[in-house]
Amino acid sequence: MAGTTPSRSRVLILGGGLSGTLAAAALAPYSDGVDIVERHALPDTPRARRGLPQARHAHMLWSGGADAIESLLPGTMEMWLGAGAHRIPLPNGMVSLSPGGWYRRCWPEAQYLISAGRDLVDWAVRTRALALPGVRLLSGAEPVRLLGTRTRVTGAVIRHRDGTEEVREADLVVDATGRSSRAPNWLAGLGLPAVPETVVDAGVAYASRRYKAPVDTACWPVINVQVDSRLAGPGSGGTILPIEGGEWMVSLAGTRGGQPTSAQSRFTAFARTMRSPLIAEFLDRCEPLGPVIVTRNTTNRRRHYERLRVDGFVALGDSATALDPLYGHGMSAAAQGARALRDLASNRDIGSKGFARRAQRAIGRPAAAAWLLAVTQDAAFPRTIGKRPTFADRVAARYVNRLITTACSDFTVVEALTDVMTLQTGGAVLARPRVVLAAIRGPRLPPLAGPDLTPAEQAVLLGRPAPAPTT
Known part of the structure; x- marks a missing residue:
């Protein structure tokens, strides 16, 4: 019952990545112990590890996520920034071409994002989570099946690197093994029905490369050319993120029929074909630090575990x-x-009847908001596989497009969109009267003819020494 002191239970977390270590931080204070099972060795420094191929691509940690992490693991923000991550104000710290035009940068800060390599983000979270009392990491081991019945999961069988297997019992098992999760098959093995899924696949491929930045990245913005799903044919977009070590992480993306490749000679050329050549123009001024890495496993896939009647998972x-x-x-x-x-x-007691279903619904609410942001765009591409937009979806998309266009010259709208994009608020804020009125009124200023660049940013494009940043 709410307001009572819950009894304490054992927790088993499958997967030691970001989700797994955050789950440990969430549950450690309310359990007798948390065991994290991870197949790969996890480094104690912010360097690359096996089992995380997506770390080679640009990652934006929006303020809604950064604030959540800080609430779970106080001091993580300080670790990120101390190791070279950047806190970038929004919208003024982003040079962005939206489907409605170039955003202005004269607005005050509404939200922020953390710009860093994924290895750095994970390292700080992992370090703080593993330091919590009762949290233990079992590396070099992987789950092979769940234990229990069709009404309750009671643990998992773990296989160690030497091939031996071990039974690990728990009052709650958390699956944090990522896109490749085998949990639907494991649950089916216990007699549960198939997990309902919703899939939307725009066939997006990513190509990413690190560069030595030609300028001090301390005050450098995010450079972003957004995909526009309203245009005919495949969509394409890209991002330059300033990260630690005086580097830029550059990711380019294209939907089915227009994906980038791993060819180094084609990387900048692909950027030049996007709606603006701005990213390509910046890449002409800096030195690549490694190969082009491509990822194609980008399908939107939602598994509706909240519909299952099973405890302990x-x-x-x-x-x-x-x-x-x-x-x-x-x-x-x-x-x-x-x-x-x-x-x-x-x-509530972690091991109590009904806890897992309540938890899955609670977990699903922020995920549902992010899901809508992704699939509303992806479903509109002509060669997308999966759920197609309904009439209501198309009406909502037209309203959002109106907001995006208006946001290029109206702070009321850009603030609302920024709050939603950073997951600080839900989409309901876009229906507030002042936002709706602003959308009806439309853009208040003519569109910008080009990106809103500072003198220092323009100097880089011109190949000149950048002026010293002002304080």
């Missing part, structure tokens, strides 16, 4: 809702899901 992050990385919401949705899990565990 919860899925978090990509295991439950995998999102097209194009919109950058995966980490933030997982973080907010972990925070929701923490809030529920603070008032």
